Amino acid sequence: GAVVSQHPSRVICKSGTSVKIECRSLDFQATTMFWYRQFPKQSLMLMATSNEGSKATYEQGVEKDKFLINHASLTLSTLTVTSAHPEDSSFYICSARDYRGWTQYFGPGTRLLVL
């Protein structure tokens, strides 16, 4: 099946720094990518939808200036958590779909810990 990778898998950073997370579709072109956040023992919450070459669409309550999303190519989307704070510590998961499929393919997730 289709493969989606994320990098890094884990990151620890100091409060106030920015962290970039990459999401790549390895064997297909992803016209749309999605970014989710998952707190411990909770479900996934959609943060934003990213279409290649256009601005991301953010869900209500998600600060677009804090969570910068760039989808510059059909195989790469990045999420940058700017000026991270401890409350941003979470598991961030991306998914990707191509123009043909019903299915979203999920990345393995990135665990962010902000100290």
Next chain:
Amino acid sequence: SQQGEEDPQALSIQEGENATMNCSYKTSINNLQWYRQNSGRGLVHLILIRSNEREKHSGRLRVTLDTSKKSSSLLITASRAADTASYFCASEAAGNKLTFGGGTRVLVKP
């Protein structure tokens, strides 16, 4: 709330028994999907059922969909210890966005 609901929240069964979990959603959907997540890992897609389907099978998995009740169920038959994981339903509406349920944590004891 964005989320749908799942019940039970947690389920503990013996190996060989069946596990059933239910999911409700709030809006009209194109399809409903079930995913598995092992602790601290990404999601694995299990099965997709379209809005015009009522039942679907895949190996030991059986999924039902009742659009009149806006509900779905996932049955895992003859469970194995390796089935221990969290299971999430996700409804897909217009715009291709997935709305996840709260999840069911399943523990299969050997």
